[in-house]
Amino acid sequence: MTRLIGIRNVEELRKIITSVIEEPDEVYADTFGTKYLLKKIDELYINTIVVEDSVKTAY
Numbered sequence: 001m002t003r004l005i006g007i008r009n010v011e012e013l014r015k016i017i018t019s020v021i022e023e024p025d026e027v028y029a030d031t032f033g034t035k036y037l038l039k040k041i042d043e044l045y046i047n048t049i050v051v052e053d054s055v056k057t058a059y
Contacts, residue, residue, distance in 0.1 A: 016041070017058050020048045 007013050024037035035050040048058040 016046060017048055017055065020046050020058070021050070021055070024048075 007016065020037050020039040023039070025040050026038040028036040028038075030036075033052070037048045037050060039046050039048075046058060049056045
C-alpha cells in the first residue's frame with residue numbers, strides 16, 4: 001500500500017495518519033466508543049482506528 005499512495009518514509013506516514021485524525025471524510029463509532037476515521041486519498045481509503053484517544057491501527 002505504501003507505494004500505491006506514495007509514502008516514502010515513516011514521517012510521511014505519520015503526516016497522513018495525522019490528516020485522517022484532524023480532517024476525516026467519514027467518522028463512525030461503535031457502542032464501546034471506538035472511532036473509525038476514514039479519509040479518501042485518490043481512489044483509496046485510509047482507515048484509522050482510535051480507542052480512548054489513542055491510535056490503535058491504520059490501514
